[in-house]
Amino acid sequence: MTDLQAHHGPDHGHGDRHGHGDHHDHGAGLADPCAAESGAERQWSVDEHLAQVLAAVAPLPPLELQLLEAQGCVTVEDVVSAVALPPFDNSSMDGYAVRVADLAGATKDYPSVLTVVGDVAAGAASLPVIGPGQCARIMTGAPLPPGAEAVVPVEWTDAGTGSGEAATTMAPQGAEPVATGEVRIFQSAEAGAFVRRRGEDIRVGQALLPAGTRLGPTQIGLLAATGHDQVRVRPRPRVVVLSTGSELVPPGAKLGPGQIPDSNSFALTAAARDAGALAFRVGGVPDEAERLREIIDDQLIRADLIVTSGGVSVGAYDVVKEALGERISFRKLRMQPGKPQGFGVLDGSDGGVPMLALPGNPVSAYISFELFVRPAILKMLGATEIHRREVTARLTEPVGSSPAGRRQFLRAAYDAEAGTVTPVGGSGSHLLGALAQANALLVVDEETTALEADAEVHAILLD
Numbered sequence: 001m002t003d004l005q006a007h008h009g010p011d012h013g014h015g016d017r018h019g020h021g022d023h024h025d026h027g028a029g030l031a032d033p034c035a036a037e038s039g040a041e042r043q044w045s046v047d048e049h050l051a052q053v054l055a056a057v058a059p060l061p062p063l064e065l066q067l068l069e070a071q072g073c074v075t076v077e078d079v080v081s082a083v084a085l086p087p088f089d090n091s092s093m094d095g096y097a098v099r100v101a102d103l104a105g106a107t108k109d110y111p112s113v114l115t116v117v118g119d120v121a122a123g124a125a126s127l128p129v130i131g132p133g134q135c136a137r138i139m140t141g142a143p144l145p146p147g148a149e150a151v152v153p154v155e156w157t158d159a160g161t162g163s164g165e166a167a168t169t170m171a172p173q174g175a176e177p178v179a180t181g182e183v184r185i186f187q188s189a190e191a192g193a194f195v196r197r198r199g200e201d202i203r204v205g206q207a208l209l210p211a212g213t214r215l216g217p218t219q220i221g222l223l224a225a226t227g228h229d230q231v232r233v234r235p236r237p238r239v240v241v242l243s244t245g246s247e248l249v250p251p252g253a254k255l256g257p258g259q260i261p262d263s264n265s266f267a268l269t270a271a272a273r274d275a276g277a278l279a280f281r282v283g284g285v286p287d288e289a290e291r292l293r294e295i296i297d298d299q300l301i302r303a304d305l306i307v308t309s310g311g312v313s314v315g316a317y318d319v320v321k322e323a324l325g326e327r328i329s330f331r332k333l334r335m336q337p338g339k340p341q342g343f344g345v346l347d348g349s350d351g352g353v354p355m356l357a358l359p360g361n362p363v364s365a366y367i368s369f370e371l372f373v374r375p376a377i378l379k380m381l382g383a384t385e386i387h388r389r390e391v392t393a394r395l396t397e398p399v400g401s402s403p404a405g406r407r408q409f410l411r412a413a414y415d416a417e418a419g420t421v422t423p424v425g426g427s428g429s430h431l432l433g434a435l436a437q438a439n440a441l442l443v444v445d446e447e448t449t450a451l452e453a454d455a456e457v458h459a460i461l462l463d
């Protein structure tokens, strides 16, 4: 017995109600493999297993990361702005920087005629001083020159062409851009018109992002805009994903008799990345315990978490169990799919490395990931919300049978507008087609063996 096994909860040895009318449709009319019961062996609830997994993982120690390395990571301290945004008063339009008194009463028929004393492009370092009767050509984002109080867009002017017509661009076709001479302005403007004021977005000393913020594109943009090139976050957990099975070949390879493409390592690696991990896919490992042990021991050096699929049941070639039976705990969970699971903490060179051994059936592996691995990754990331959103919805059609004593997770389509959930495909753990169409998991609790249409149900949203 491993340490983990020694931590079994109070119902150790109770077994469950499984096996007593515990039949459910596996979608393809096959007998339920989960229905075979193994005597009084203790079975774990979903919540007990999850609690043990979460107790064994901790938020990773923080690091300073370059902004783009920190995407998807969670900040560990409040970030305060040392600068103002915008950093200086600047123009929001291509046009002319003016003094408002010079435009009093300006109209199409009686334009104000101003002398253009300079040209201010975005990034301009030296600025002309605008005196009475003067203006400067100015571009969007360029600093407002001293003396100017407002900007008029080029469309309110003749752009210096002398034509008396409103301009459509700063450089009318066929004409040279004019930053000297005179410009006619056909409308008056208020002080501050088309000027973006220093600090109107962010003030110096303003809190930008509180500790615990998950950095998405907009937060990264804000950090860059306020001059941060690095940010202190918890790094992404490094997750090594391994699939086991001698029948597996890489997708795209020619299939020999009995062979199938390895899909789990792809789905699980993608799911780990989606959760915010830095995931490494280690291709299918054949059912050879010694080989698997070597590979896992090699991976320990770079892993914060190891996830395997397959080889955890009771078959003759259940290689994960064979290879690691002494180092992690294997148990049965009161859930469908996902009954057989392994979990433990392996000794790494730099401390313990949690390992979750998920069942090989592709739907079981994915749903197990959603329920146990994803929250573990999010906890390591330091996220405050580690679970998917759950909703209550109205079931559109009956669920004929659900195994007693097991929490069942059915693939489902959730319609947020209608507030409904509809099962998609059967409950078989090999039915990947419907999984790819599902956006939710319909949860049928342990006590419920059938559901009527219109029943109020719980669903876990997958996106």
Ligand SMILES: Nc1nc2c(c(=O)[nH]1)N[C@H]1C(S)=C(S)[C@@H](COP(=O)(O)OP(=O)(O)OC[C@H]3O[C@@H](n4cnc5c(N)ncnc54)[C@H](O)[C@@H]3O)O[C@H]1N2
Residues within 6 Å of the ligand: 033, 034, 036, 243, 244, 245, 247, 248, 260, 261, 262, 263, 264, 265, 309, 310, 311, 312, 313, 314, 315, 318, 337, 338, 339, 340, 358, 359, 360, 361, 362, 364, 429
């Ligand atoms: N006698 C019993 N047999 C089974 C039981 C049981 O209680 N008694 N449980 C069944 C349940 S439930 C599950 S789930 C599976 C779990 O088995 P393993 O984790 O040992 O998985 P494998 O046997 O390796 O594979 C199962 C199935 O999935 C396919 N598979 C595996 N890996 C991949 C992959 N990377 N990509 C695509 N498909 C994969 C594999 O070919 C098998 O068809 O055990 C039941 N049996």
Ligand code: MOO
Residues within 6 Å of the ligand: 034, 335, 336, 337, 338, 339, 340, 359, 361, 364, 365, 429
């Ligand atoms: O139903 Mo198994 O539990 O296919 O994962």
